[in-house]
Amino acid sequence: MSKRRLPENLSVETLAIRAAELRTDEMSHSEALFLTSSFVYESAAQAAARFAGTEPGNIYSRFSNPTVRSFEERLAALEGGEQCVAFASGMAAITAVFMASLKPGDHILSSRSLFGTTHVLYEKYLRKFGIEVTLVDIDDLDQWRAAMRPETRFLFVETPSNPLAEVADIPALASIAHEGNAKLIVDNCFCTPALQRPLQLGADIVIHSATKYLDGQGRCLGGAVVGQAQDMAEVYGYLRTAGATLSAFNAWVFLKGLETLSLRMHAHSSNALAMAAWLQTQPGVKRVHYAGLTDNPYHSLAARQQSGFGGVLSFEVVDSEGKEDRQAAWRFIDATRLVSITANLGDVKTTITHPGSTTHGRLADEDKRRAGISENLVRLAVGLEGIEDLKADMRRGLAALGFSE
Numbered sequence: 223m224s225k226r227r228l229p230e231n232l233s234v235e236t237l238a239i240r241a242a243e244l245r246t247d248e249m250s251h252s253e254a255l256f257l258t259s260s261f262v263y264e265s266a267a268q269a270a271a272r273f274a275g276t277e278p279g280n281i282y283s284r285f286s287n288p289t290v291r292s293f294e295e296r297l298a299a300l301e302g303g304e305q306c307v308a309f310a311s312g313m314a315a316i317t318a319v320f321m322a323s324l325k326p327g328d329h330i331l332s333s334r335s336l337f338g339t340t341h342v343l344y345e346k347y348l349r350k351f352g353i354e355v356t357l358v359d360i361d362d363l364d365q366w367r368a369a370m371r372p373e374t375r376f377l378f379v380e381t382p383s384n385p386l387a388e389v390a391d392i393p394a395l396a397s398i399a400h401e402g403n404a405k406l407i408v409d410n411c412f413c414t415p416a417l418q419r420p421l422q423l424g425a426d427i428v429i430h431s432a433t434k435y436l437d438g439q440g441r442c443l444g445g446a447v448v449g450q451a452q453d454m455a456e457v458y459g460y461l462r463t464a465g466a467t468l469s470a471f472n473a474w475v476f477l478k479g480l481e482t483l484s485l486r487m488h489a490h491s492s493n494a495l496a497m498a499a500w501l502q503t504q505p506g507v508k509r510v511h512y513a514g515l516t517d518n519p520y521h522s523l524a525a526r527q528q529s530g531f532g533g534v535l536s537f538e539v540v541d542s543e544g545k546e547d548r549q550a551a552w553r554f555i556d557a558t559r560l561v562s563i564t565a566n567l568g569d570v571k572t573t574i575t576h577p578g579s580t581t582h583g584r585l586a587d588e589d590k591r592r593a594g595i596s597e598n599l600v601r602l603a604v605g606l607e608g609i610e611d612l613k614a615d616m617r618r619g620l621a622a623l624g625f626s627e
């Protein structure tokens with residue numbers, strides 16, 4: 223770490239660049255990358271002291287690596303949390319929170335609008351260990367209240383949600399959680415701390431898939447958990463034992479990614495807003511889901527708790543013969559030539575996908591219907607290309623539906 227102490231009360235923009243700077247002994251300006259599995263000691267006595275925890279210092283990169291630590295401290299500063307523990311992926315981070323503190327008989331209350339794999343974690347794995355999960359609608363606070371049980375330990379929500387960009391009321395969910403002695407976990411993947419800081423809004427734990435916007439250029443997988451020291455001690459203990467460790471190289475890439483986080487998130491937001499507003503006026507587009515639009519039901523809530531609306535939007539297509547099916551969505555997607563056909567998001571490159579057959583393809587038809595994933599739904603994670611080039615690409619999609627200018 224840099225030996226100079228940072229001034230107090232820095233902005234998110236500054237913290238993303240300056241928090242937890244890590245230098246080599248040569249005083250490299252760019253963050254130091256420690257690609258090493260273990261660390262050496264001056265003596266046997268020092269090794270013993272490190273293992274006993276009586277002397278601070280690195281031991282083994284499964285649970286202590288300076289580059290990973292620097293990423294953790296920077297993300298903790300950005301989220302305004304006491305501590306952060308990094309993981310090999312977002313799913314490893316989510317799994318760790320649950321494994322670290324749940325026991326058979328415990329209950330999770332979760333939004334139905336979820337990253338598909340989190341759903342699989344609930345149904346296939348947590349259930350096996352006697353942990354029950356109840357799914358409720360993200361915006362129906364009465365459902366959340368009614369589903370609380372004495373055994374409820376966590377409320378879990380992603381906001382804005384994927385792919386419909388629904389928004390959860392974080393302060394309201396936090397008070398429901400706290401009234402029942404439970405904790406609120408927010409997956410902050412879509413906004414990042416550049417646009418939303420859930421801990422300041424009352425949440426207890428923040429989850430990240432660093433794979434998305436924290437990297438920002440689609441290079442590495444990673445994840446993180448941020449929260450109070452006591453909770454993070456449990457999560458860290460689990461990491462040390464279970465070993466889903468973030469690699470130092472990936473942590474270094476994320477440190478570089480964080481340096482441009484604020485700029486990128488605001489640029490993603492303005493490109494997405496321009497795209498959403500334009501799509502809304504196109505024949506062939508039935509409905510656009512994006513909280514940045516003033517007529518979106520989540521607009522005022524999102525404006526209250528976010529400083530930008532993010533880069534992800536979705537829309538329902540209809541062809542010139544009135545068909546609103548999977549074929550229409552696929553024809554639209556296949557006619558594009560610029561945007562990438564891939565399910566990933568959080569990249570400077572715009573991506574397009576059909577949620578019903580990719581990210582949410584494993585859901586049963588009934589679950590898809592309840593989650594609002596229709597067959598004619600297309601998700602766009604708007605990147606940082608020129609907006610006119612992006613619109614031109616969407617026009618290719620519209621032309622394939624029978625709408626040419």
Ligand SMILES: *Cc1c(COP(=O)(O)O)cnc(C)c1O
Pocket residue numbers: 311312313314337380384409411412430431432433434443444445
């Ligand atoms: C991608 C994603 C995850 C999982 O992250 P991985 O890094 O792919 O494991 C979790 N939550 C949300 C909202 C995501 O988009």
